[in-house]
Amino acid sequence: MTRTTEQPWPPLPTEAPERHADAPAAGTDLPSHYAHCFGCGERIEQGLHLRTTACEGVAIRSTFTVTAAHQGAPGLAHGGLLACAFDEALGAAVANLLRRPAVTAKLETEFVRPVPVGTTLHIDAHLDGVAGRKVYVSAEGRLGGEDGDVAVRARALFVQVKLTHFLEHGRPEDLRKIAADPSLLNRRAVELNP
Ligand SMILES: CCCCC/C=C\C/C=C\C/C=C\C/C=C\CCCC(=O)SCCNC(=O)CCNC(=O)[C@H](O)C(C)(C)COP(=O)(O)OP(=O)(O)OC[C@H]1O[C@@H](n2cnc3c(N)ncnc32)[C@H](O)[C@@H]1OP(=O)(O)O
Numbered sequence: 001m002t003r004t005t006e007q008p009w010p011p012l013p014t015e016a017p018e019r020h021a022d023a024p025a026a027g028t029d030l031p032s033h034y035a036h037c038f039g040c041g042e043r044i045e046q047g048l049h050l051r052t053t054a055c056e057g058v059a060i061r062s063t064f065t066v067t068a069a070h071q072g073a074p075g076l077a078h079g080g081l082l083a084c085a086f087d088e089a090l091g092a093a094v095a096n097l098l099r100r101p102a103v104t105a106k107l108e109t110e111f112v113r114p115v116p117v118g119t120t121l122h123i124d125a126h127l128d129g130v131a132g133r134k135v136y137v138s139a140e141g142r143l144g145g146e147d148g149d150v151a152v153r154a155r156a157l158f159v160q161v162k163l164t165h166f167l168e169h170g171r172p173e174d175l176r177k178i179a180a181d182p183s184l185l186n187r188r189a190v191e192l193n194p
Helices: 079-098 164-169 172-180
Strands: 051-054 059-065 102-111 120-131 134-143 150-160
Touching: 051 079, 059 079, 079 102, 079 120, 079 134, 079 150, 120 150
Parallel strands: none
Antiparallel strands: 051 059, 059 120, 102 150, 120 134, 134 150
16 A cells, blocks of 8 residues: 555645745744634634644644543544644644635545554644645644654645635524624634735
């Protein structure tokens, strides 16, 4: 079987990603983009509660601590939730460093080692290339520390979208909740009208 990481990446010619001039400075802790996001939202009790910090260049670092609510096999993280953690970290890299809204079009994960409950996964995500609206991004997750063993690798294609994407497709009652309480959404993460 061909491993994901043995295939060319990005899969087509791209330009080097340019960090936006107003991207958060390296070392800045990035707030949750949406209070009800399963990946980072503070209002989702059993969510992943990813915490993300901007790094130098076109990179971010996230941490995800696996709890008993995230099990697949006894005492081990569910692979689908690990994929969710990577979707979140990769998306945070795209949105915060380029400051444009984008959605995941394709997400590949490679599970290298089991991730036990109680472990903190340290995820390093970096932008790899841009081709028009397409942004290629990848990440590695290490067990227990920044120098720990790699447990998961992921890479993804994000496609930049207009704000209208969310207004057209989002459930009206959730959009109304945001209108009533704008603090649910971190509007500063991206330029909504570039
Ligand atoms: C009030 C609301 C505010 C909203 C929030 C605002 C801001 C948020 C702020 C900060 C965010 C911070 C952090 C975010 C962190 C995590 C977020 C998690 C992200 C997600 O969890 S998000 C949910 C899952 N995600 C979806 O729900 C997407 C469903 N999907 C679609 O909505 C469409 O499918 C779309 C838009 C992807 C494309 O549709 P489209 O019509 O715009 O464009 P099109 O189809 O032309 O694709 C353009 C080019 O991408 C190529 N392409 C497309 N798909 C491909 C694939 N699978 N493989 C290979 N290439 C592909 C085409 O081949 C073409 O390539 P080319 O240009 O070369 O022809």
